[in-house]
Amino acid sequence: MSKIKTKLKNFIQEFVKEKYGIDHEPIISPARDEKFGEYSVTSAFSLAKELRRNPAEIASEIAQAVSSKFPFEVEKVDIVKGFVNIYLSKPFFQNLVKEALSENFGRCNAGNGLKVNLEFVSANPTGPLNVVNARAAAVGDSLRQIMRHCGYDAWSEYYVNDAGGQIRALRESVKWRMGLRPDLPEDGYAGDYLIQYAERLRDMGITEDHEIERHIVDMILNDQMKTLERFRVKFDVITRESFIRKSKYPKILEEKLKAKNLIYERDGAIYFRATSLGDIDEKDRVLVRSNGEPTYFYFDLAYHIYKFDRGFQKVVDFWGPDHHGYVPRMKAGLKALDLDDERFDVKIIQQVNIIKDGKRIRMSKRRGELFTLSELLDEVNVDAARFFFLLRSYSSHLDFDIDLAREISVKNPVYYVQYAHARISSIMKKAQEKGLTADGADLELLVTPEERSIMREMLFFPDVLEDISLKLEPHPITYYLTGLAEKFHNYYQKHTVADPSNPELSAARLTFVQAIANVIKIGLGLIGVSAPEEM
């Protein structure tokens, strides 16, 4: 949150407490229109009810208090129909432009160092990454960076399910591709991608089951990581299920559940008594099958104990749409371990439909029908793909039209934003050629409505980032950047920045556009998109 917004909020809260004796959380939002100033406060409405007084009177009292408290920052405070509208001052904005020149612009301590674990992608090591994985990667990685910018200690984590039935199925499938068995097993993976791995395994002379398993998983995981790197996504931590299985955590889990009387045996299997938790709509789930083999759920719970054991105060999992039915189970399990919603959260990344040649492709790894992340990156550049995935909320289904993506080069709004940055770089270069410099700029010369409007937009940058961290939804940043770029393009059209006949004004404007470029660069950087000097 911007410093001024924090100050305003804290002050109003204290003021209300002192004056009216009411605990009240003020809602301070960007004014919907420039003519209403920068920030609007709606406190008068809610207080009017409690105090049984006219909202206009209360608004006026708040307004007066605010304007006398912040003589430097606040130019005036207006009251319109009960809204308290705060207009910030010129000196304040001049100061803001200076701050916006720093690479730390937008940083704040909203997260207060909270240690957060973000687990995303976590694709099974049974094949290449698909487009939902790509979406999750774009979302998770951007969140990690934005949250760090907002003072969270955010870590990204990738979980590798390198054990269990699916790995057996993978091994048997690759053996079929190696010619070591006559047919593809029923639950096998039919995708062509296994052919190249089979060849490599054959060349390595590997035939033993255990060795095949180990190598195929490593090869696929390695390729996944390479693709993710190409997508500019790196993980802080990679955890393997096989590690969890061998660790102390399954035992710890068992003991904890036993101590709470939350497990029982039926038909030779061991169940988790989810129904006893009451408020979660969930049935009892198997932890250990009657054949003695623990379920995925069992190790997943153990894995989450491990996460919290590493000191994370909040753990967020981003899962694909096929896992949504699994959410209540995990929530119930973690609640049983006293880890409720405040500390453990699951977000579902909704499906991505690939449209190719005008029709939808149904994707199934097992059937071998895929559209992979690396194929996507062969067709669309990384900047465009990263930006594209953040153009809409991940909670909504996304139609990704490959044919459109191919020709998206000019239409994709990412270029619109990048172009603003490139244009500014060009201005700076040209200015230098003309002997103009930003040195010793007098920012008081920035008086046009367009300049004011852009400064106002800069003001909201930290607010947008904080909101993203809070809601764990990164897509508003693309809308923010597009809006800022739009305002710049408009400004560019109307006003000359580098004008040799007016070096003083040019210095001020050069400083100003540099600040704009910097905000764009920071914003794009946070979502893994480059800010080119030229286009």
Place this chain on the structure above:
RNA sequence: GUCCCCGUAGCUCAGCAGGAUAGAGCGGCGGUUUCCUAAACCGCAGGUCGCAGGUUCGAAUCCUGCCGGGGACGCCA
């Protein structure tokens, strides 16, 4: 049957921690360049926010029901 997501402009979607006149991109129509990048800018047209109730000073936003579309519901992972 139970659960999840979606329904806002011709199309794809923002907005949904309730606030003031509902926005963007694309598409359509019409303009702008001897001038710092036209990958740009400006203007116009286009909406009963799926429907019906409810809560509220105030509802696209919250609640209930219904309709329509997509998806998930294993001793798979």
